[in-house]
Amino acid sequence: MKGLLRKELLALKSTFSILVIFVLVYAIIGVVGDNSSMVSGVLAVILMMLPANSISYDEFYHWDKYALTMPISRQKIVQSKYLLCFLLFGLFLVVGVTFSGLLDGNWADALFTNLLVAAMSLLMSVIALPCMFKWGAQRGRLVIVMLCGVAGSWMAIVIISLKARGFGGDMRVGEMMQGILLSDGILLGVALIVTAIATIISYRISCNIYSKKQF
Amino acid sequence: MTYALELKNVTKNYTNFTLQNVSLVLPKGCIMGLIGENGAGKSTLIKLMLNLIQRDGGEIDVLDVPAEAFSAERNAHIGVVMDECHIPDMLNVRQVNQIMQDIYPNWQSDVFKQLTARFGLPEKSKIKTYSRGMKMKLSIAVALSHHAQLLILDEATSGLDPVVRDEILDIFLEFMQDENHAILMASHITSDLEKVCDYITYIHKGHIELSMEKDRLLEEYAIFKGSEEQLRDIAPEAILRVRRQQFGVEALVKREQVNEAFVLERPTLESIMLFFNKGTKQ
Numbered sequence: 001m002k003g004l005l006r007k008e009l010l011a012l013k014s015t016f017s018i019l020v021i022f023v024l025v026y027a028i029i030g031v032v033g034d035n036s037s038m039v040s041g042v043l044a045v046i047l048m049m050l051p052a053n054s055i056s057y058d059e060f061y062h063w064d065k066y067a068l069t070m071p072i073s074r075q076k077i078v079q080s081k082y083l084l085c086f087l088l089f090g091l092f093l094v095v096g097v098t099f100s101g102l103l104d105g106n107w108a109d110a111l112f113t114n115l116l117v118a119a120m121s122l123l124m125s126v127i128a129l130p131c132m133f134k135w136g137a138q139r140g141r142l143v144i145v146m147l148c149g150v151a152g153s154w155m156a157i158v159i160i161s162l163k164a165r166g167f168g169g170d171m172r173v174g175e176m177m178q179g180i181l182l183s184d185g186i187l188l189g190v191a192l193i194v195t196a197i198a199t200i201i202s203y204r205i206s207c208n209i210y211s212k213k214q215f
Numbered sequence: 216m217t218y219a220l221e222l223k224n225v226t227k228n229y230t231n232f233t234l235q236n237v238s239l240v241l242p243k244g245c246i247m248g249l250i251g252e253n254g255a256g257k258s259t260l261i262k263l264m265l266n267l268i269q270r271d272g273g274e275i276d277v278l279d280v281p282a283e284a285f286s287a288e289r290n291a292h293i294g295v296v297m298d299e300c301h302i303p304d305m306l307n308v309r310q311v312n313q314i315m316q317d318i319y320p321n322w323q324s325d326v327f328k329q330l331t332a333r334f335g336l337p338e339k340s341k342i343k344t345y346s347r348g349m350k351m352k353l354s355i356a357v358a359l360s361h362h363a364q365l366l367i368l369d370e371a372t373s374g375l376d377p378v379v380r381d382e383i384l385d386i387f388l389e390f391m392q393d394e395n396h397a398i399l400m401a402s403h404i405t406s407d408l409e410k411v412c413d414y415i416t417y418i419h420k421g422h423i424e425l426s427m428e429k430d431r432l433l434e435e436y437a438i439f440k441g442s443e444e445q446l447r448d449i450a451p452e453a454i455l456r457v458r459r460q461q462f463g464v465e466a467l468v469k470r471e472q473v474n475e476a477f478v479l480e481r482p483t484l485e486s487i488m489l490f491f492n493k494g495t496k497q
Binding site: 002003004006007010011013014057061062063065066068069070071072073074212214215 | 262265266267268269285287288290291293295297299301302303304305306310313314315316317318319320367
């Protein structure tokens, strides 16, 4: 597993350096605009896209076919992709919370917001992973884009219908969305539990798909 | 006798191709050359041995373990070189060494460094800057750096110049100094196989046409060149394949069953392959 993770990180090293520049640029924009969510947004995209990139590289080099001739089981290859997601999740939290905390000075809020966004991003990734194992990285990326679209549309529909019924008073849609998301810990708890359950189900489905995959 | 590879009645069905009842054994201490035209089933056979695809019938044992059963210990003792280098090309030799050290419990870092130096692979350059030959050399270096007992090589020497090919064949012969080692070598370069192989297996359209010791094959089989009339004087059971050309006929025959009065030529693996591929039975 250590070898697979090392390979993942070394193979993604060149992408990482570009992403660091992106995060820095958005951090500067965030500082100038006093908006700590800028960095969290970029980190969410990274968390959703890097596992897809990793699978895409493996497909390009036919790495899996080669790796399976080594002392590496099919299960371990699946595990390595989920571990990569967890590593990115951890990285998201460290960078996101640090940036938001330093900018806003409210560390509890920073942890709450970033944990929620990271959990949702991780949820998207773990839903997309079995699709990537089955149909390839390209289609898996489409699944992520579609999921983001569906989630965003659903949120917008809820807000608009709430506003039509007179909720929220003069609040803007964005403020209402933030208000709903940050209303209390219940939402975060639900998000974490849903993500955890989805991760377990997704992992089992991925193992099943991968065990039958032919190269 | 113990076998590094044992296949019994292996079958794999595709829509346009079937690998039918393939049986063969590779004894330890031997090199087997696997020959056949493109699409004959060589790579399919290798993928079945490595459990990269699922078979539809038969049994395969690799180093005494069923191919379909994952065994980290067994896989740690197999070195595989495919027709292309499948190591991500943004890595360099040093990083490959680190990764393999974490993957193989029996990784020999020193051997890997010696081999990459011997092959002239720059340590710090990314693999993407390597030529095709250099990439193949890297794959070979990986396969030889973890105490492998069985090497499975699928067109491993293709893309290499004759000097390097010769050097690599010498390395394979060094590898065979241990009597527990074995090599399965699929290649189109039949001259390489003639140099190093003990056994030859010829696969044609998913069937094993022949699988026997190379020396016996080259001694027992012979090529007759002459006219149709002369060919009629040869016992039909001695004739394996015939190729008719503008100025006469050529036949692949069993040397012992042909009268000594006929002048017979020693065949090459390439000529035998061509007879089976392009020749007719009579």
